[in-house]
Amino acid sequence: MSKLPLFEKNAYLSIVIKDNGLWSHLAYTDHNASREYILSDFTDLNPLRLRLDDEVFNLNFWFEYFNSLEKVFSWDIVQKDRTNIFTFKNFLKEGDGVSGVRIQIDDNQKFFSKIFDSIRSFSNDISLKVLDDQYMYSMLDGISEKLGYEDLLYIDMDIYDFTVYRVKKVFNQKEKSIKKEFTRSKINWSNEFSVIDSIQDSRFKAFLATDLSTSQLQNYWGNFILNKIFSSVDPNILDVLRAYSTIQNHSIFRDNKEKLANFGITGQQSAVIVSGYIPRILGKQKSLLSVIDGLELSGSFDCLWDLDLKLLSYGKTYANGVNSADIILTRKEVLSLVSKIIIPTISSSLNNKVVMSGYLESLDIQRTEFFTLAPQFSYILLPKHEHKTVIECNFKNGSYVLPNKEKYFSFVSVPDSNMYESILVDARPRPIIYGPDTYSNKLKLQAWINDNKA
């Protein structure tokens, strides 16, 4: 692999096709001038979802796509003086040309081979890659090394596919050495009827807090599944989606207990990366509620978000660092801000009592205190900070954090490196019990996340 000159200016276009979406990320770097950014665009392919395999989704589509992308990014990408052949403009300067174009297609993408063929016949200048398990393993391997995580989960939550990848350092007793273990746990729904009908399952109803009739619920859910939306404030849909993703995560956990056991409670540096369509709709707090309850997580770990698929796009590039062959990117452009997840062990008798009090302090922020009552699922947004910020949490009334029953917990947020944007303290006593009916769930969710809308 050839190395890139570190300080030369560079621009690279990476596109991911996944779950009927096109994510484009144009990365520009000028490390000499400490200038680095990624321009991003998302194109929903759902309006063409039934036509991705026919003449509508052809060369003309890609011509139009790249021409339109130029306007969106205000960047000359296409060589326009060659009328007969489509070629990309070589990189000259900021806003003019790219040093390479890569398209990665998810192996679960519908009409995968048709899309692959249409790109291949469109241009040979595009580096075509497949997003498969092998890619995920090598990317997560690199990311975990780079970030120093010994146990890393990548949770991809789409409507039809739920996948949990795990890369974990384990001690091999025989060879007396530390090795990395990769696992994948997955649920895949074959068609939309299975997904829509799944809400009739009694287990699904156990997680539900919305009190619509079954008929109304099916119509709502059916319309949502068949016509994807990218934003919703409808409390009924958000609740059904939360219940749906919780039961999917829980089914994955139940079927793959050995693969997913002991995350966050072994004392290893642990993190979870959340991605997919569902978290984009649900928002961070409810997505975490679904993940924590579904996978029965406890202890403490970091949470990163890959909602715009930047990590999927440039994860390997970032992990390769200066050995990268496409572009050299740093953490702040590729990775999201971090949420610290703390799930203490709490006695069930501590209703409305303080189980955690903490503070944060830095050069630019005065000491600010915060606390969590049981049984809150408390998502605390940290103020924006430009200096290193120390965050300390003290656990009270007999509560503690596994594995060492710690009553004191602290970490440091470092801007431009490992910057935390929020803390989530799940102060609900275990086991988490949903049901027995939607009304009880409504009351519970109000107490946990102050979800009056549900």
Next chain:
Amino acid sequence: MIIKHKVLEKYNEYRFSIPYKLGDRVLVEPDGKIKSGTTLIECKSSNRKHSFFIPEQIACSLKEVSETLNCIDGEFVKKGETLAQKVTAGGLMVKKLVAPSAGIVDLTRIESGYIDLLGEESVSNIVSNFSGIVEGSSLIDGLMIRSSAVALDLVSLSDLFDIKENTREKKIVGEFVSLSEGKDLRLHSTEESYQDKIVFVGKYLHIDLLHDLFQKGASFVLTYSMNYEDFRRQGLPVGIVGGFGEIHSSSKLLSNISAMNGKLAVVDYSESQIFFVQDVLDNLKTNNIFLTNLNGSTVKSLLLSNYGMVGQIQSSDEEGYISVEWENGSSSMVDIGGVEFITF
């Protein structure tokens, strides 16, 4: 970037075939040109004297239908003979379907639960109302034609996943019939027969109308919306254009679909689309795939509060919100992620 959903997509080189039976006469030659008015096939068919939906007649499920039959395809039965029967209550009760008159048993639609009694044979012609080229003909493949067509996406097909994998290529070909402008809610149809027709019922399909249409011989029913529970339970071939439940339906969209009345239509299960064979009209010329200007664009709401309603964007802001004037005269500010951009 935003892709516009073309409600009616144009196809210049659409290939399809019209099935025909032994005894029918193909009146066009391979490579021959077809014009509007060309007679394509002379069909010999018997009229359906009676049609029975067996699950309704003897209270059995659709899966049990084949076990209840007492007759075979093509058999001549006399008045009073048993066509199907179901034994219940441990053999104490027998529910029977008897022939109300003599006729020939037709089990062509038995998978949909229907048994037909045929009467006299008559001759009818399939006449083209489009132009195209004949690519060939055979009893297996039917009369193969290349023509232009416009396609409408079906958000769902009721029996798509019930049919076997090797018949996923299933296509239903027939004359497209729209019940009036499709705006009224109907419980019964007006015509005496919809034999082998693809019927568009309009904004909402009631289960009574569905059974009425299949009773009268319809081969496929298209609707803008329907209750999901009915859709999944009924087991007949139904296509949905808009969505489930009693949702808004755009009058412009309904009249565009109704305007296809009388055209030859092909329901393509593998594509989940219905193709209307026609000479492509000027107003269906290809537009740009991507949206160039938000203001003035036509959108369809995907938000549950006014799902299916069509409107025009009045203004937009940088936060991703758009102000839309809906077709019912109301205006609202919505998130751009909650609408679909469409062109008719």
